[in-house]
Amino acid sequence: MAHTLLEEDEDGTEIEVTPHHLGAEGPRVQNEDAMETSLISHTLDLAALPPLTGRQKAELAALAALAESDIDTSNIPPLPDEAWTNAVRGRFYKPRKTSTTVRLDADVLAWLRSHGRGYQTRLNAISAAKCWRR
Known part of the structure; x- marks a missing residue:
């Protein structure tokens, strides 16, 4: 079941926003001269994040509106109980000193x-x- 929200674009046009999965590889662009896609790399200053666009806010709102039962987890294999025997909460947490x-x-x-x-x-x-x- 797809959830959509209506959002106004920068020019005032109403557009439909549907939550989608963004791959870990980041944004890709199509090169006009070749049929292959190339990876674009960006450096981001986490201390000065850019503000969210209207489209991003609408997508986050659509994701937040999803019921847990509507989230497709079929591509995530279940973990066997043995995987949790040595689990430690906060193992990689290191507080800032x-x-x-x-x-x-x-x-x-x-x-x-x-x-x-x-x-x-x-x-x-x-x-x-x-x-x-x-």
Whole structure:
């Protein structure tokens, strides 16, 4: 079942927008002199993303309106239960660190350092545990 939304183009013309799958290989263009397509590469500054166009917003809205049962997952093979036995949540998550200056009592710093290398990591773990324990 295809879902469509009507959107106004830049010139005011109403166009139909249907969600579609964009391949991982990115946009392709047809070369007029040859029958093959060539890959176009773009560099994107993630800190300064361009605003979404009206067409992109309409496509995202159409995708969000899809019921889960309308999403075709037939090309995704199911994972066997064994695939989940060694799964770890957040394995590839690495929080962003910020450099700062902290004043600690000398005995607290001595205790942190007395446990070997990694006293800053230890201080962070103790602080995080206290923060998220609420």
